[in-house]
Amino acid sequence: MAILCQDADMSQGHRPNDDEDVLEERVGYVLKQAVAALRTALDSVLRPHDLTLPQYACLELLGRTPGLSNSQLARGAFVTRQSMIGVVRGLQGRGLVTRPAVAARGRSLPTRLTPAGQALLRTAGADVQDIETRMVAGLGPEQRESLVRALSTCIAGLTQDHG
Amino acid sequence: MAILCQDADMSQGHRPNDDEDVLEERVGYVLKQAVAALRTALDSVLRPHDLTLPQYACLELLGRTPGLSNSQLARGAFVTRQSMIGVVRGLQGRGLVTRPAVAARGRSLPTRLTPAGQALLRTAGADVQDIETRMVAGLGPEQRESLVRALSTCIAGLTQDHG
DNA sequence: CAGATGTCAGAAATACTGATATGG
DNA sequence: CCCATATCAGTAGTTCTGACATCT
Numbered sequence: 171m172a173i174l175c176q177d178a179d180m181s182q183g184h185r186p187n188d189d190e191d192v193l194e195e196r197v198g199y200v201l202k203q204a205v206a207a208l209r210t211a212l213d214s215v216l217r218p219h220d221l222t223l224p225q226y227a228c229l230e231l232l233g234r235t236p237g238l239s240n241s242q243l244a245r246g247a248f249v250t251r252q253s254m255i256g257v258v259r260g261l262q263g264r265g266l267v268t269r270p271a272v273a274a275r276g277r278s279l280p281t282r283l284t285p286a287g288q289a290l291l292r293t294a295g296a297d298v299q300d301i302e303t304r305m306v307a308g309l310g311p312e313q314r315e316s317l318v319r320a321l322s323t324c325i326a327g328l329t330q331d332h333g
Numbered sequence: 334m335a336i337l338c339q340d341a342d343m344s345q346g347h348r349p350n351d352d353e354d355v356l357e358e359r360v361g362y363v364l365k366q367a368v369a370a371l372r373t374a375l376d377s378v379l380r381p382h383d384l385t386l387p388q389y390a391c392l393e394l395l396g397r398t399p400g401l402s403n404s405q406l407a408r409g410a411f412v413t414r415q416s417m418i419g420v421v422r423g424l425q426g427r428g429l430v431t432r433p434a435v436a437a438r439g440r441s442l443p444t445r446l447t448p449a450g451q452a453l454l455r456t457a458g459a460d461v462q463d464i465e466t467r468m469v470a471g472l473g474p475e476q477r478e479s480l481v482r483a484l485s486t487c488i489a490g491l492t493q494d495h496g
Numbered sequence: 497c498a499g500a501t502g503t504c505a506g507a508a509a510t511a512c513t514g515a516t517a518t519g520g
Numbered sequence: 521c522c523c524a525t526a527t528c529a530g531t532a533g534t535t536c537t538g539a540c541a542t543c544t
Contacts, residue, residue, distance in 0.1 A: 200484040205368045207491040277525045308486040317483040321363040323471040328370040
């Protein structure tokens with residue numbers, strides 16, 4: 171049991187022992203805590219740009235890979251397809267992305283950044299980059315590498331088949 | 334820029350170079366991916382117990398520290414106070430937690446597990462423990478320790494003051 | 497007075513479920 | 521037929537914002 175709990179006043183009545191299974195419990199806990207902190211920091215720098223995190227993620231994905239479909243964007247931004255429909259429409263209404271009205275091939279409607287979308291991605295992206303830089307500022311290159319490797323191992327353990 | 338994106342078909346047009354700033358970008362990315370995988374796994378084992386993740390987090394927090402207030406539970410479960418009100422009421426309606434109607438001291442209404450809540454926490458907690466065990470199964474003890482340390486460093490970098 | 501807490505209300509974004517339809 | 525896609529509808533849980541009252 172672990173996953174969650176914070177610094178409130180958990181000090182009373184718990185007192186981890188620095189060993190046992192406490193360690194493995196804390197992995198899920200600090201994982202969630204780290205993402206919460208990252209989320210808060212990103213929200214604060216995205217707000218001045220009038221962008222939510224899913225919206226920014228959408229822009230970044232399109233800047234990296236133009237022409238992604240709605241489903242691809244949804245998977246990439248960790249939201250449902252239904253939610254991504256609203257996100258893309260919001261960006262479309264602000265003239266940040268374009269989308270063909272009819273599919274040229276299949277059902278996919280490839281979305282692309284407009285010049286305005288590219289400009290916003292550049293400015294907002296710089297602020298986001300600052301956050302990420304600050305996040306890993308306390309880690310050396312090899313520590314960052316092992317962090318990414320360890321997290322990838324965790325992901326693999328969670329997503330593999332088992333029963 | 335990074336934070337997000339998944340395995341879809343990002344292979345076209347990106348091709349990370351294994352060096353440069355790509356690494357630091359991937360930290361936010363794999364972080365989010367790991368939490369998403371963890372969330373999915375937890376949801377699936379919690380569903381048979383008729384528990385959402387916030388509900389389970391609430392039970393676990395109360396099992397660890399009986400008598401927590403609504404605000405403390407909210408912080409610990411990474412949800413807002415308003416959301417935790419609904420979570421606690423749901424658990425209260427199922428007879429899993431108890432809460433005094435009036436505050437004995439101050440405004441805090443300390444919540445505690447009922448015997449039924451303790452029993453459910455034991456059974457559901459075992460399933461959750463399995464998930465966490467599977468998540469870190471591919472890591473050695475020292476790798477788990479350095480993972481927790483690295484994440485804590487990231488949290489510190491994100492939460493410290495800066496202008 | 498400031499600060500933490502408990503609660504309420506309304507608007508907005510999101511998730512979940514289920515359903516329909518098209519295309520490979 | 522199977523699967524991925526795009527989209528819609530309804531319900532529910534969550535967030536955000538703002539507000540008010542109580543207690544330390």
